[in-house]
Amino acid sequence: xxxxxxxxxxxxxxxxxxxxxxxxxxxxxxxxxxxxxxxxxxxxxxxxxxxxxxxxxxxxxxxxxxxxxxxxxxxxxxxxxxxxxxxxxxxxxxxxxxxxxxxxxxxxxxxxxxxxxxxxxxxxxxxxxxxxxxxxx
Amino acid sequence: xxxxxxxxxxxxxxxxxxxxxxxxxxxxxxxxxxxxxxxxxxxxxxxxxxxxxxxxxxxxxxxxxxxxxxxxxxxxxxxxxxxxxxxxxxxxxxxxxxxxxxxxxxxxxxxxxxxxxxxxxxxxxxxxxxxxxxxxx
DNA sequence: ATCTCTCTTTAGAATAGATCTAGTTTGAGA
DNA sequence: TCTCAAACTAGATCTATTCTAAAGAGAGAT
Ligand SMILES: [Mn+2]
Ligand SMILES: [Mn+2]
Ligand SMILES: [Zn+2]
Ligand SMILES: [Zn+2]
Numbered sequence: 001x002x003x004x005x006x007x008x009x010x011x012x013x014x015x016x017x018x019x020x021x022x023x024x025x026x027x028x029x030x031x032x033x034x035x036x037x038x039x040x041x042x043x044x045x046x047x048x049x050x051x052x053x054x055x056x057x058x059x060x061x062x063x064x065x066x067x068x069x070x071x072x073x074x075x076x077x078x079x080x081x082x083x084x085x086x087x088x089x090x091x092x093x094x095x096x097x098x099x100x101x102x103x104x105x106x107x108x109x110x111x112x113x114x115x116x117x118x119x120x121x122x123x124x125x126x127x128x129x130x131x132x133x134x135x136x137x
Numbered sequence: 138x139x140x141x142x143x144x145x146x147x148x149x150x151x152x153x154x155x156x157x158x159x160x161x162x163x164x165x166x167x168x169x170x171x172x173x174x175x176x177x178x179x180x181x182x183x184x185x186x187x188x189x190x191x192x193x194x195x196x197x198x199x200x201x202x203x204x205x206x207x208x209x210x211x212x213x214x215x216x217x218x219x220x221x222x223x224x225x226x227x228x229x230x231x232x233x234x235x236x237x238x239x240x241x242x243x244x245x246x247x248x249x250x251x252x253x254x255x256x257x258x259x260x261x262x263x264x265x266x267x268x269x270x271x272x273x274x
Numbered sequence: 275a276t277c278t279c280t281c282t283t284t285a286g287a288a289t290a291g292a293t294c295t296a297g298t299t300t301g302a303g304a
Numbered sequence: 305t306c307t308c309a310a311a312c313t314a315g316a317t318c319t320a321t322t323c324t325a326a327a328g329a330g331a332g333a334t
Contacts, residue, residue, distance in 0.1 A: 018282085051284090075214070077321090122266070126259075126263060128260075129254045
C-alpha cells in the first residue's frame with residue numbers, strides 16, 4: 001500500500017491533513033464509501049474536516065485519478081481508491097458492493113467491440129445478485 | 138415492438154394517457170433519456186403530463202420491471218425500456234450512451250463467480266471510451 | 275523575521291433532482 | 305348514476321452536491 005503523501009506529491013497536490021486523512025481512509029476500506037460515510041468516519045474522533053472540504057477533496061482526487069467514482073446505484077455515489085482494473089458485485093439484498101478480480105472474466109477487450117467503440121478507455125463488469133451471507137439466512 | 142397497452146395490462150397497471158405516452162416514448166428512443174428529457178419530450182407539443190407524474194410513472198414502470206434504470210454516470214439517472222440483457226458503452230467525450238449486443242462478450246456467468254456471488258441476477262459490461270464520431274473530429 | 279502570493283479550508287447559502295403532501299380528477303364496476 | 309380506489313397534479317419539501325466569499329496556511333522572496 002503506497003503512502004498517501006507520496007501519491008499526493010506525485011500528482012502535484014499539496015499534502016494537507018485533510019487530504020492525507022481522506023486518501024488514507026479510502027485506501028484502507030473495502031466498503032466503497034459515500035461522501036457522507038467519509039465525513040462521518042473522519043470526524044468520528046476529532047472533528048477536523050468540513051463537509052465542503054470532503055467534497056472538494058474527493059473531486060480533486062478523482063480529477064487526478066487517485067480515486068474512482070463508483071456509480072452503479074441510483075442516487076448513490078461511492079468512492080474507490082483501488083484504481084487497478086477490477087469489477088464489482090452488488091448484493092441486491094444487503095446493498096454490499098464488493099470487488100471482483102479482474103482476471104475473473106478473461107479478455108473482454110476484443111475485436112468486435114471496436115465497431116462501436118474504437119477507443120476503449122475502461123471496461124468493467126457489474127454483477128448484481130445475492131451474496132453468500134444473504135443467501136444463508 | 139410490443140404495444141405499451143398490452144405491457145401495462147399484463148403487469149396489472151391501469152392504462153392512462155400518461156403511462157402510455159411515457160412507455161411508448163421510452164420504447165422508441167435509443168438515447169436512454171433522463172426524467173427531465175422524458176418531461177421535455179412529452180410536453181413539447183401539448184403539455185399534459187406533470188413533473189410528479191413522470192417521476193411516479195418511471196418508478197412504477199421500474200417496480201414492475203418494464204423499464205430499467207441506468208446508473209453509470211455520477212448524478213445522472215437514465216431510463217431504458219430495452220429490458221433484454223445487453224451491455225452499455227459510454228463515450229467520454231460526447232456523453233452518448235449506447236447499447237452493446239449481449240453476445241459481444243460470450244458467457245460471463247461462469248463457475249468462478251459463484252464463490253463471491255452464489256445467486257446471479259444480472260450481469261452487465263460497461264465500456265467507457267471514445268465513439269467513432271468523436272474519434273474522427 | 276516579515277511580506278506576499280497562491281492554494282486550501284470553511285460555514286453557510288444556493289442549486290437541482292427527486293420525493294412527498296394534500297387536494298382533485300378519473301373511470302371501472304355496482 | 306353513484307361510489308371508491310387509483311392516478312394525477314401543483315407546489316412544498318427534502319437532500320446530496322456545488323457555490324460563494326472570507327479566513328487560514330505555508331513556500332519562497334526580501
Ligand atoms: Mn472497487
Ligand atoms: Mn440500453
Ligand atoms: Zn448481501
Ligand atoms: Zn462521442
